[in-house]
Amino acid sequence: MALRSLVTPGTLTRGAKSVGLGLRGLHTFTLPDLPYDYGALEPAISGEIMQLHHQKHHQTYITNYNKALEQLDEAITEGDASTVVKLQSAIKFNGGGHVNHSIFWKNLAPANEGGGEPPKGSLGWAIDNHFGSLEALIQKMNAEGAALQGSGWVWLGLDKEFKKLVVKTTANQDPLVTKGPSLVPLLGIDVWEHAYYLQYKNVRPDYMKNIWKVMNWKYASEVYDKENP
Numbered sequence: 439m440a441l442r443s444l445v446t447p448g449t450l451t452r453g454a455k456s457v458g459l460g461l462r463g464l465h466t467f468t469l470p471d472l473p474y475d476y477g478a479l480e481p482a483i484s485g486e487i488m489q490l491h492h493q494k495h496h497q498t499y500i501t502n503y504n505k506a507l508e509q510l511d512e513a514i515t516e517g518d519a520s521t522v523v524k525l526q527s528a529i530k531f532n533g534g535g536h537v538n539h540s541i542f543w544k545n546l547a548p549a550n551e552g553g554g555e556p557p558k559g560s561l562g563w564a565i566d567n568h569f570g571s572l573e574a575l576i577q578k579m580n581a582e583g584a585a586l587q588g589s590g591w592v593w594l595g596l597d598k599e600f601k602k603l604v605v606k607t608t609a610n611q612d613p614l615v616t617k618g619p620s621l622v623p624l625l626g627i628d629v630w631e632h633a634y635y636l637q638y639k640n641v642r643p644d645y646m647k648n649i650w651k652v653m654n655w656k657y658a659s660e661v662y663d664k665e666n667p
C-alpha cells in the first residue's frame with residue numbers, strides 16, 4: 439500500500455512541481471523573414487510558390503510546434519508521462535519542419551546575388567575529392583530526390599566525426615540529424631510537392647534540375663568552414 443500511494447497522480451504532480459521539472463521560460467518560435475523577395479528566385483521557383491511555402495506551410499509547422507511545446511510544458515509540470523510520450527511525434531514532425539525550412543530559405547539565393555555560383559575554396563575542393571565533380575554530386579542528389587517515395591528531403595551534409603561529405607535523404611520532416619548525431623546539413627532540398635507542384639506539376643526532376651540555378655553555395659561553404667576548421 440505504501441508503494442502504491444507513492445505513485446498516485448497527485449503525488450507525481452506535486453513532485454514534479456516541487457523539483458521544478460516544468461520548462462521554465464518556455465521558448466516558442468516565430469516565422470523567420472526570407473532573405474530575399476518572394477519573386478526573386480524566378481524563373482527557377484515562382485513567387486507564388488515561395489509565398490505559400492513560407493507564409494502557409496512553414497508558418498503551420500511553427501504554429502503546431504509551439505502548440506506541442508506548450509502542451510509538453512503542461513504535461514511535464516503535471517507529471518503526465520503518457521502525454522509527454524504522445525507529443526513526441528508532433529514535436530518531431532513540426533519542429534523538424536521548422537528546422538528544415540529555416541535552413542532551406544538560406545540554401546537559396548537570387549541568381550543576381552550569387553545564386554547558382556559553384557562553390558569555391560575548401561568546400562569546392564571537398565566536393566571534387568568526395569564525388570569526383572560538382573556535376574556528379576548534383577546528379578547524385580537529383581537521382582536520390584527523384585527516387586524518394588512520398589515526401590521528404592535530400593541533403594548534402596558534413597559528417598563531422600569522419601570528416602567527409604555525405605548525401606542522405608530523410609522522410610517527412612525528419613531533420614538530417616536523425617540519420618546520425620555527427621551530421622551537419624550544408625544544403626537541403628525540399629522535395630515535398632508543396633515545394634514545386636504549382637509550377638512543375640508532377641515533374642519533380644525538372645524542379646530539382648532548376649533549383650541548382652538558385653543554390654546558395656556561399657552559405658553551404660560558410661557552414662562547412664565553420665564546422666570543419
Ligand SMILES: [Fe+2]
Nearest residue numbers: 495628630633
Ligand atoms: Fe516545404
